[in-house]
Amino acid sequence: MTPSPRRLRRLLTAAALAAGGTVVAAVAYAPAAAAIPLPASDYQHVQLALGSAELGEPMSLAVMPDRSVIHTARDGTVRVTDAAGNTKVAGKLSVYTHDEEGLQGVAVDPGFATNRWVWLYYSPTLSTPAGDAPATGTAADFNAWKGHLNLSRFTLKADNTLDLTSEKVVMTVDNDRGLCCHVGGDIDFDAQGNLYLTTGDDTNPFESASYAPIDERTNRNPQYDAQRSSANTNDLRGKLLRIHPNTDGTYSIPSGNMFAPGTAKTRPEIYAMGFRNPFRMSVDKPTGVVYLGDYGPDAGTTDPNRGPNGQVEFDRVTGPGFFGWPYCTGTNTTSETYNEWDFAANVTGPKYNCAGGPTNNSFRNTGLTTLPGAKASWIRYGGDAGTPPEFGASGSESPMGGPVYRYNASLNSAVKFPQTLDGNFFAGEYGRKWIKPVKINADGSPGEISTFPWAGTQVMDMAFGPDGALYVLDYGTGSNNQALYRVEYIGGGNRAPIAKLTVDKTSGPNPLTVNFSSAGSSDPEGGALTYAWDFDGDGTTDSTAANPSFTYTTNGTKTPKLTVKDPQGLTGSASTVITVGNTAPTVKLNLPANGQLFSFGDTVPFNVTVTDPEDGTIDCSKVTVTYFLGHDQHSHQITSKTGCTGSIAIPVDGEHDAAANIYGIFDASYTDNGGLTGHGIATLQPRHRQGEHFGAQSGVQTADHASAEGGKTAGYIENGDWISYSPYLLNNATQFTARVASAGSGGTIEVRAGSPTGTLLGTATVTSTGSWETFANVSTAISGAPSTATTLYLVFKGGSGYLFDVDAFTFTTGTPTTPVVSLKSLTNNNYVSAPNATTALIANSATIGTAQQFDLVDLGGGKVALRAKSNGQFVCAENAGANPLLANRATAGSWETFNLIRNADGSESLQATVNGKYVTAENNGAASLIANRDAIGPWEKFDLIGY
Structure with a gap:
């Protein structure tokens, strides 16, 4: 250590x-060497667009000559944001969006000023089966999942709308659908007008223990074998392609590609090959050099029988060549070369000959058998060694190949970047959330690395505009904070103020009163701000108050904008989107619960409740529940189902890499008849988790250990240190087991909820194991966990010095139970109770006891029943209001079935299925709860406690 x-x-x-x-x-x-920081005061971030309404799931951007930005969302939406920060939908393509597919890259044609052509790369909707492709089967089974992606040219009209009828499909890239992952999809041009396109290996990365996916079993889905794509000279996937587009929508092959036209078993479009997922790249136009970031494999440790551990790379492509995948990675030396592996027998073979040229002997290979010797990466990081210290010692490994800055002395721009950064390559890191300019030495090697004062979050795409400013597409962190920025150089002068705009509602019926807030707006120099609000997006100032309100009386989509001005006259703006005349649906993911424990391979039930004021009765066939495999700060869409109830079988893929920070995400969504979408999201935590993937810590660092499961532990632990993880729902956890090593004095692990001093759930005692490389398991029973998601804290106690390391921990769970709920009337704060099997249920207790607890029983189809914990009887709605609701049925029937309705204020209402009446609490306990109201009022609203 x-x-x-x-x-x-x-x-x-x-x-x-x-x-x-x-x-x-x-x-x-x-x-460790620290990256040289660039002064934050020299740069300002101009926020041009913010949030899902203006960006969707942002994928790629391109800057047009007038400084407007065209950007894509994965659902097929193309948007244009002008230099002043006004965003509009230019058009929407119909796309296939299983796993990572959808609309990807966008580029502006070199002749855009006269032809207004833009280029898009996307997966068109085809007659592809829904859901997941089979893992095993016959060729006929797999052929049903064949698809392709389009590289298409469109015309963007003068009003910045996309002419969908103008599409010219210039090139198609065949792919296999229905399994994750890797589509690439970035587009750029060189100075000669040649178009470059990156394509991913279209291969499942998980069922190879996170080593090379080279599964040659004949009954396996081809998507488990990257030899058919990245290593195939006759296939366009896993490549950097280069073509010369012609004006008629065809293309020719520029000279200097990897294979001359007519070469047997090759595709002439290939410029470079052997990539896994070259997600972002750029062409340095003065030199023609391509810089790209290639996502690498995820294995936690090097295995002499399989190959190297996970690493990623930035590549500098100066000419055609093979870059190694799936036979080697990084520097492509022997230590970073994979073994041939027999997936049927689970036995190893010799290492591939990457230096001399590996042999592609997969029966799926349609190209040349012997490949060229592999070219080494330009900058690699992660893995066992060789990471530039300026990149940091740990964290996500997600390289985003950015642009090279070229200083133009004659450019009349007050915001262009300085000459000191001329020729620097701007490397981006999605998960680590940084941008680092890298100087390029005369021999092409990487030189000094700086840290750019990036103020956003996860970098998705970057480009320098015609003004010399850096435009950055920020993916956000899942908190509706995706953004588009123009980063301007001001050289330490007065910086523009930052506008923050929030609203209390983004949709609703007409008339709609919206309360606006400028809270968080600021001037970097501390000056007083003035405010100008344009509520209708028509360019006029409607209010100068800091926090005004406005009532909309016409239906439609509104784009209110806030402009703030500092004392020197510089301005900053922010906008949002409000829909009048339609209310966004409220989607509640009842099951699985946020923070719920699971294991890869589980079948997880789901239950979704949707309410929408305009749609009324919800068509459950329009509800989609999607499972994502979370990995560090990003996720991979794996599978989805439709319906309000059902279950999803979680593949075992994720458990194969002991080092990966992986978890589950369930996303329930519903799009209403007016086109607005609501989501309900839950994060699921694996029962077995690596200790080093903590979210926060006090005094703890990661430590390298060869005998640790993922090669790392949470280490250097001393008395009073702690680590935390969130969210965790531990209400059915019965035991906590940690894998620990100690050459120190040992100590205890306190399992706590909520804070380092929160509820103590259990204490495990750790004794010395004699060595930091000798691991043993210690356990404690778990009890007293809260019924809702919390932050899990592991608090370490002991004597002086280092106590022990934590490699991994596991929660053992009891049989999952139906959620226990209590109903509290909002009108009087009393709880619904079922004293016995014959008297009426009444709201007559101010505290929760056994008589106030119910099992919420899922009956399917969005229907639920309430079963009293005290007597096992079901709550009934005997008729249309004449009789009280009684807890007198031992089995659930139609009279015990209710719609669980989520109200706009977050409360719940129960509507009897048999008569459409609402359960009410008429007064403070004197009258029975009866199903006798046709509409929801205050007496029909409840808080569901514990659900």
Whole structure:
């Protein structure tokens, strides 16, 4: 273990003070180089667009000559945001969106000023089966999932709307559908007008233990074998393609590609090959050099029988060549080369000959058998060694190949980047959330690495505009904070103010009163701001108040805008989208619960409740529940089903990489008849988790251990340190087991909920295992967990010095039970109770007891029943209001079936299926709860506690 400077000081101090104790050997420490920071005061971020209404799931951008930005969303929507920050939908393509497919890249044609052509890369809707492709079967089974992606040219009309009838499908890239992952999809041009397109390997990365996916079993889906794509000279996937578009919608092959036209078993469009997922790239026009970021494999440790551990790379492509995947990665040396692997027998073979040229002997290969020697990466990081220290020692590995900046002295722009950054490659990191300019030495090697003052989150795409400013598409972090920025250089001068706009509602019936807020708006220099609100998006100032309200009286989509001005006259703006005359649906994902424990391979039931004021009765066939495999800060869509109830079988794919920070995400969505979509999302936590993937910590660092499950632990633990993970629902957890190692004094692990001093759920005792490489399991029973999701804290106690390392931990769970709920009347705060099997249910208790607890029983089709915990009887609606609701049925029938309705204020109402009447609490306990109201009022609203 090599501790940080803080840890090293502690270690040496402890050794110096020890008298007659254990001698602590000094550990060599080499301080990591820090990236040179660029002054934050020299740059300002102009927010051009924000949130899902203006960006959707943002994928790619291109800057037009007038500084407007055209950007894509994966659902097929193309938007244009002008230089002032006004966003409009230019058009929407019909796309196939299983796993990572959909609308991807966009580029502006070199002749855009006169021809107004834009280029899009997307997966068109075809007669592809719904759901997931089979993992095994026959060729006929797999042929049903054949598809392709289109590289198409469109005309963008003068009003910035996309002419969908103008489409010219210039090239198609065949692919296999129905399984995850890797489509690539970035587009750029060189100075000669040649078009470059990146394509992914279209291969499932999970069922190969996160090593090379080269499964040659004949009954396996081809999507488990990247030899058919990246290593296939006769296939366009896993490639950097280069073509020269012609004005008639055809293309020719530029000279200098990897294979001359007519070469047997090759595609002449291939410029470079052997990539896994070259998601983002750019062409440096003065030199013609291509810079791209290639996502690499995820294996946690190097296995001599399989190959290297996971790493990623930035590649500098100066000419045609093979870059190694799936036979090698990184520098493509022997230590970073994979073994041939027999998936049927689970036995290893020799390493591939990447230096001399590997042999592609897959029966799925339609290209040349012997490939060229592999070219090394330009910058690799992750893995065992070789990461530039400026990139950091840990974190997500998600490279985004950005642009090269070229300074133009004659450009009249007050916001162009400085000459000191001329020729720098701007590397982006999606998960680590940074942008780092990299100088390029005369020999092409990477030089000095700087840290750019990036103020956003997850970098999705970047480009320099005609003004010399950097335009960045920010994917956001799932909190509706996706954004489009123009980052301007101001050289330490007065920076423009930052506008923040929030509203209390984004949709609703006409008339619609919206309360606006400018909270969070600020001036970097601290000056007083003035405010100008344009509520209708017509360019006029409707209010100068800081936090006004406005009532809309006409239906339609509104784009209100806030402009703030500092004392020097600089402005900043923000906008949003409001829909008048239609209310967005409320989607509640009842099951699975947020933070719920699961194991890969489980079948997880789901239950969704949707309410929409305009749609009325919800068509459950329009409800979609999608399972995503979460990985670090991003996720892969794996499978989906329709319906309000059902179940999803979670593939075992995720469990194969012991080092990966993986988890589950369920996303329930419904699009109403007016086109608005609501979501209900839950994060599921694996029962077995690696300790090093903590969310927050105090005093803990990751430590490398060869015998750890993923090669790393949560280490350097001392008394009082802690780590946390969120969200976790532990109401059915019965035992906590940790895999630990200790050459120290040992100690205890306190399992707590909510905070380092929160509810104590259990304590595990750790004794010395004799070595930091010797691991053992310790356990404790779990009890007293809250019934809702919380933050899990592991708090470490013990004596002096390092106590122990935590490799991984596992929760054992009891049989999952139906959620227990209690109903609290909003009108009087009393709880619905079922005293016995004959008296009426009444709201007559101010505290929750056994008589106030019910099992919420899922009856399917969005219907539920309430079963009293005290007597096992079901709540009934005997008739249309004449009789009280009685807890007198031992089995659920039609009289015990209710619609669970989510109200706009977050409360719930129960509507009897048999008569459409609502359950009410008429007064403070004197009268029975009866199903006798046709409409929801205050007496029909309840908080469902514990659900």
